[in-house]
Amino acid sequence: MAISGKKPIYLQLVDRIKNEVATDILSANDQLPSVREMALQERINPNTVAKAYKELERQEVIKTLTGKGTFVTGNTQNVKNLNQNQLFSELSSSVDQLLKNGVTRKQIEQFVDDLFGGKNAKN
């Protein structure tokens, strides 16, 4: 995942790491690259990485041990739940807007079904 887009770089990094925690790409107590290392990898300024880490710590996604490094929080479930709530909220908002646009309930349900590729429900 590259760092590019409209959002501030440090926020893109925040989003990416939160997403990696939510999707188990990053697990509890995993160590993250140092600010300088991450800066080299992503070709951005160490200060920008530090800003992202600071924000992630504020959100209790990672914890910091000066001299040791930064690590993923012990309880990732909290991050996952917040992430899911956010996604469900966005889903709800999209449905509301579609209804206001004159799209029918049936059309929405049909679209969601099609997203799963057919009629069969496995999960």
Add this chain to the structure above:
Amino acid sequence: MAISGKKPIYLQLVDRIKNEVATDILSANDQLPSVREMALQERINPNTVAKAYKELERQEVIKTLTGKGTFVTGNTQNVKNLNQNQLFSELSSSVDQLLKNGVTRKQIEQFVDDLFGGKNAKN
């Protein structure tokens, strides 16, 4: 709908007007308030309104006749379709993300059903 939030004021105005066209609050050939009038109503700078109108014209949502005023485009269906496509795209993205977060298909479908308030499908 008030002008406040994180997004730039002129973009908030753009979004609002596009939404009003998509939801038939504004209809084809309706005249919009003049830049100065809208500025007074919303308590923002006329230049900011002008910037919004310019962007809306670029997106072909409104058309401008210098000396006469600004009017909603003749074919609002185009705006509606673009709006719906955008919303469907967002919906799809939310579902994808939820699946990546370990949420099951059943849970998502159940959530969507609950959005409609129960088991009965009217529309």
Add this chain to the structure above:
DNA sequence: CAACTGTACTATGTAACATAGTACATATCA
């Protein structure tokens, strides 16, 4: 002509963002 449209400038100020550079306290390890 008078009053209204949208448009186009200049100028000013603010705020966020990103960068470079430096410094410092802490932790780890040879």
Add this chain to the structure above:
DNA sequence: TGATATGTACTATGTTACATAGTACAGTTG
């Protein structure tokens, strides 16, 4: 102990977007 790595905290600089104020001008309408 000394070297090196960690996160953190500054200052300074530059860029960009945004919003405002003010002025001016061309076209339209009555």
